[in-house]
Amino acid sequence: NAGVTQTPKFQVLKTGQSMTLQCAQDMNHNSMYWYRQDPGMGLRLIYYSASEGTTDKGEVPNGYNVSRLNKREFSLRLESAAPSQTSVYFCASSERQGRINEKLFFGSGTQLSVL
Amino acid sequence: AQTVTQSQPEMSVQEAETVTLSCTYDTSESDYYLFWYKQPPSRQMILVIRQEAYKQQNATENRFSVNFQKAAKSFSLKISDSQLGDAAMYFCAYRSNSNYQLIWGAGTKLIIKP
Numbered sequence: 001n002a003g004v005t006q007t008p009k010f011q012v013l014k015t016g017q018s019m020t021l022q023c024a025q026d027m028n029h030n031s032m033y034w035y036r037q038d039p040g041m042g043l044r045l046i047y048y049s050a051s052e053g054t055t056d057k058g059e060v061p062n063g064y065n066v067s068r069l070n071k072r073e074f075s076l077r078l079e080s081a082a083p084s085q086t087s088v089y090f091c092a093s094s095e096r097q098g099r100i101n102e103k104l105f106f107g108s109g110t111q112l113s114v115l
Numbered sequence: 116a117q118t119v120t121q122s123q124p125e126m127s128v129q130e131a132e133t134v135t136l137s138c139t140y141d142t143s144e145s146d147y148y149l150f151w152y153k154q155p156p157s158r159q160m161i162l163v164i165r166q167e168a169y170k171q172q173n174a175t176e177n178r179f180s181v182n183f184q185k186a187a188k189s190f191s192l193k194i195s196d197s198q199l200g201d202a203a204m205y206f207c208a209y210r211s212n213s214n215y216q217l218i219w220g221a222g223t224k225l226i227i228k229p
Contacts, residue, residue, distance in 0.1 A: 040124075041221050042220050043217070043219045044121065044219070045217070059216070090160065092160070102215070103165075104217070106161070108158050
């Protein structure tokens with residue numbers, strides 16, 4: 001009963017390096033999301049995928065790309081990491097975006113530091 | 116644009132007592148949802164309670180209840196009989212039915228004193 005699984009849990013990058021954050025859910029959910037959490041701020045949406053085969057920009061998409069590999073998996077890529085991308089990243093999923101009783105399930109987050 | 120404000124960065128309460136966390140929001144929409152999420156040290160976000168704006172009755176989940184004041188755009192969370200396991204960050208969030216994206220407050224850290 002894993003729910004939403006994110007890897008890695010911690011990562012340190014140098015400025016300019018690239019990396020991919022992985023996310024998988026086993027609840028047969030249609031919609032998946034990537035958020036970032038910075039100190040003193042609420043979560044901000046980076047990208048989301050309302051359903052398999054679609055992706056859309058959220059509030060803060062610059063510097064990121066995403067891939068909805070299949071219904072289970074939704075990855076977030078940093079092509080050229082910058083110190084401003086130091087944050088905690090959360091993946092989330094829901095049965096279907098916009099449902100009247102939509103409930104998000106979150107992974108345990110990835111702590112990313114860019115030096 | 117919609118905004119969510121949590122004016123209390125930190126709150127503390129004695130175990131077994133009651134505490135209220137504040138949340139205000141700004142919107143011109145009439146149809147929306149409000150949420151309280153809990154984030155314990157494990158970092159995982161957990162839905163605590165949800166309120167539909169069209170419902171006048173305040174939502175309740177066991178020891179957790181809300182005071183929803185639509186005209187005042189206020190949505191506070193009351194935790195009764197506080198337990199050590201309630202210690203966490205609590206986030207208020209808003210979602211309209213015209214834009215499904217959640218708008219989050221900055222969070223309130225709740226400390227439970229034994």
